[in-house]
Amino acid sequence: MNTTKLILSLAFAAILAGCQKPAPAPGAVDAARLQAAETNGEWLSYGRTYSEQRFSPLTKIDTKTVGDLGLAWHHEFDTDRGQEATPLMVDGVLYTTTAWSKVYALDARTGELKWSYDPKVDGSKGFDACCDVVNRGVAVWNGKVFVGALDGRLIALDAATGKEVWSVQTTDTSKPYTITGAPRVVKGKVLIGNGGAEYGVRGYLSAYNVDDGKLVWRFYMTPNPEGKPDGAASDKVLAEKAAGTWFGDGWKKSGGGGTPWDAMAYDPALDLLYVGVGNGTPWNRIDRSANNGDNLFVSSILALKPDTGEYVWHYQTTPGESWDYTATQQITLADLTIEGKPRKVLMQAPKNGFFYVLDRATGELLSATPYSQVTWATGVDMKTGRPIEAPGVRYESKPSLQFPAPFGAHNWHPMAFNPQTGLVYIPTQQVPFAYVNDGKYSYRHGSWNTGVDFLANALPDDKAQLAAVKAMMKGELVAWDPVAKKARWKVEHPYFWNAGVLTTAGGLVFQGSAEGQFAAYDAADGKKLWSYKTENGVIAAPMTYELDGEQYVAIMVGYGGAGALSSPSFLPDRPRLPGRLLVFKLGGKATAPAYELPEKIDIDLTGVSSPGDAQHGFALYHQNCQVCHGPNASGAYLPDLKRSQMLTTAEAFKSVVIDGASASRGMASFSRFLSPADAEDIRAYVLTEARKAKGQAQARANAKASAPARG
Numbered sequence: 228m229n230t231t232k233l234i235l236s237l238a239f240a241a242i243l244a245g246c247q248k249p250a251p252a253p254g255a256v257d258a259a260r261l262q263a264a265e266t267n268g269e270w271l272s273y274g275r276t277y278s279e280q281r282f283s284p285l286t287k288i289d290t291k292t293v294g295d296l297g298l299a300w301h302h303e304f305d306t307d308r309g310q311e312a313t314p315l316m317v318d319g320v321l322y323t324t325t326a327w328s329k330v331y332a333l334d335a336r337t338g339e340l341k342w343s344y345d346p347k348v349d350g351s352k353g354f355d356a357c358c359d360v361v362n363r364g365v366a367v368w369n370g371k372v373f374v375g376a377l378d379g380r381l382i383a384l385d386a387a388t389g390k391e392v393w394s395v396q397t398t399d400t401s402k403p404y405t406i407t408g409a410p411r412v413v414k415g416k417v418l419i420g421n422g423g424a425e426y427g428v429r430g431y432l433s434a435y436n437v438d439d440g441k442l443v444w445r446f447y448m449t450p451n452p453e454g455k456p457d458g459a460a461s462d463k464v465l466a467e468k469a470a471g472t473w474f475g476d477g478w479k480k481s482g483g484g485g486t487p488w489d490a491m492a493y494d495p496a497l498d499l500l501y502v503g504v505g506n507g508t509p510w511n512r513i514d515r516s517a518n519n520g521d522n523l524f525v526s527s528i529l530a531l532k533p534d535t536g537e538y539v540w541h542y543q544t545t546p547g548e549s550w551d552y553t554a555t556q557q558i559t560l561a562d563l564t565i566e567g568k569p570r571k572v573l574m575q576a577p578k579n580g581f582f583y584v585l586d587r588a589t590g591e592l593l594s595a596t597p598y599s600q601v602t603w604a605t606g607v608d609m610k611t612g613r614p615i616e617a618p619g620v621r622y623e624s625k626p627s628l629q630f631p632a633p634f635g636a637h638n639w640h641p642m643a644f645n646p647q648t649g650l651v652y653i654p655t656q657q658v659p660f661a662y663v664n665d666g667k668y669s670y671r672h673g674s675w676n677t678g679v680d681f682l683a684n685a686l687p688d689d690k691a692q693l694a695a696v697k698a699m700m701k702g703e704l705v706a707w708d709p710v711a712k713k714a715r716w717k718v719e720h721p722y723f724w725n726a727g728v729l730t731t732a733g734g735l736v737f738q739g740s741a742e743g744q745f746a747a748y749d750a751a752d753g754k755k756l757w758s759y760k761t762e763n764g765v766i767a768a769p770m771t772y773e774l775d776g777e778q779y780v781a782i783m784v785g786y787g788g789a790g791a792l793s794s795p796s797f798l799p800d801r802p803r804l805p806g807r808l809l810v811f812k813l814g815g816k817a818t819a820p821a822y823e824l825p826e827k828i829d830i831d832l833t834g835v836s837s838p839g840d841a842q843h844g845f846a847l848y849h850q851n852c853q854v855c856h857g858p859n860a861s862g863a864y865l866p867d868l869k870r871s872q873m874l875t876t877a878e879a880f881k882s883v884v885i886d887g888a889s890a891s892r893g894m895a896s897f898s899r900f901l902s903p904a905d906a907e908d909i910r911a912y913v914l915t916e917a918r919k920a921k922g923q924a925q926a927r928a929n930a931k932a933s934a935p936a937r938g
């Protein structure tokens with residue numbers, strides 16, 4: 228080989244080496260990549276990018292091709308509780324979570340399991356989860372995967388192996404804090420909030436260093452009950468703006484609530500972090516704040532500096548919140564032209580039923596319009612930014628039957644904004660609720676603390692009345708024009724408990740549903756273009772990604788969440804089935820096996836009786852049990868107590884309710900709140916409901932047997 232040849236071959240080898248891009252380290256997400264994803268098809272963060280629009284620019288699957296969408300692969304999980312997560316796709320790997328905060332990494336092309344991680348949350352922690360033991364997903368950053376566990380831990384995993392890198396307890400474990408929301412990462416800090424405002428906690432947002440889990444800053448959403456500073460980023464603004472908006476002592480026992488359990492977004496140009504804040508504890512302001520004051524920063528949107536947690540501005544959607552009207556719902560950033568002017572806006576459809584458009588630099592209110600049925604307020608005063616409350620809605624002297632319910636006109640189910648149509652696709656919920664002041668309320672540590680008497684929302688015995696209540700409820704997919712402030716089209720769902728949304732540059736809107744259908748609609752007019760039967764309920768939001776030129780659409784299926792737990796009578800009567808991740812592509816020919824349906828067990832109540840006081844049991848049941856087992860023991864999602872074997876003897880019932888025999892499955896002992904005699908009174912009440920249900924079933928069977936045969 229002569230010298231020239233050698234040089235040439237060396238140069239050629241160097242060129243070749245230069246062409247071979249080094250394989251990226253797994254999970255190598257950083258600020259530049261997240262910024263670039265605003266215009267490419269990656270899905271790197273919970274709401275896809277920092278703007279949380281849930282709009283993908285991918286176009287391979289569009290209004291013309293979507294009819295050819297078929298299953299590419301699926302993965303079945305080991306839990307049949309609610310699935311609320313949005314998977315992330317980073318460098319060919321899908322990262323998702325299931326109920327009980329478990330994390331999975333799967334090959335995004337084939338579904339092959341790369342690793343899984345179980346934080347081994349104590350089952351009894353299910354007691355503190357108002358709204359199922361769900362988790363909405365992970366954050367990925369610089370080779371690590373971050374998950375907030377139900378028990379309040381923030382855990383960093385190695386993105387390549389799933390091995391724990393660090394773990395930090397973000398909450399006081401003596402209090403009923405939970406985490407269900409997805410962390411976000413901004414400027415090398417992983418941000419995590421918490422939940423628990425139905426029980427009695429003080430909400431806050433924390434920022435931890437991604438490398439070692441050290442706390443960088445914390446921002447409390449309510450003043451310190453002991454009247455002293457926390458040594459936190461929130462001290463100054465709480466003293467200046469919030470402390471004077473709280474009255475009485477109720478909130479000092481409960482912590483006041485204000486848990487930021489879901490929404491976050493970030494604007495890198497303005498360098499502002501936005502966070503949505505939850506309801507007050509107790510719900511009822513009469514008991515929380517001597518029926519006085521705005522109670523900052525409950526039910527507010529806050530803008531903070533991500534480096535320090537320093538307060539920049541806030542907007543309170545529901546001053547003096549008294550109805551579980553959280554402002555934790557998705558925060559979406561977009562550029563809109565309003566009255567001829569380009570505006571950098573922040574949009575939110577919180578539980579209270581008004582769609583808010585704010586200037587995200589200043590917090591200035593640009594519009595607030597009802598996007599669903601709203602009776603608690605007649606509008607929002609644009610001068611003051613405050614809602615105009617309808618008379619009697621604070622249920623001070625008599626009950627107030629109003630819309631929305633605590634389920635919210637929109638809940639955590641993600642909405643999506645499509646910059647091409649200019650529409651926000653919102654999964655809305657129309658549900659009434661009777662707010663009744665619980666005149667006997669007193670704080671009970673660790674229990675539900677609402678100050679609302681749930682007896683009033685027991686189901687009516689009268690069938691016509693029950694049907695009338697049901698007729699008032701519905702779920703809708705609403706295509707909302709945030710500039711014209713009106714709906715462009717709607718798709719009505721038979722059940723109110725709704726599902727998350729995705730929209731794409733292919734002119735599509737994807738959404739699942741309670742009855743298990745996963746569908747694609749035309750983003751322009753709502754026409755259904757494609758659907759797939761998942762054979763399970765869907766509440767999570769779909770996502771989409773591209774690999775090797777192929778576009779995929781993924782969705783977590785599995786029913787659950789607050790609606791399924793507490794309103795089973797108004798939702799599909801379905802057995803609890805294992806969660807699945809379904810992934811679709813054009814021409815996909817895979818099939819998912821049919822679910823094995825669990826047998827409906829009947830119990831023999833012959834000779835079963837209780838010396839308990841059923842009437843007392845009725846009251847105790849609705850105070851302690853109904854949020855998970857449904858009003859009037861109607862539960863089917865969490866065990867239907869009317870069909871439970873433990874009902875047949877006092878000993879069996881006591882072993883679960885008082886002795887905690889089922890604690891590992893989420894049913895912790897109620898001995899803190901109930902005596903053995905109370906438990907027996909509840910058993911006596913549930914027995915009457917069980918006998919009633921058996922009688923109704925028998926009557927239906929008799930009617931069927933005596934009906935003339937149809938030809």
Ligand code: CA
Nearest residue numbers: 424425506551
């Ligand atoms: Ca709440």
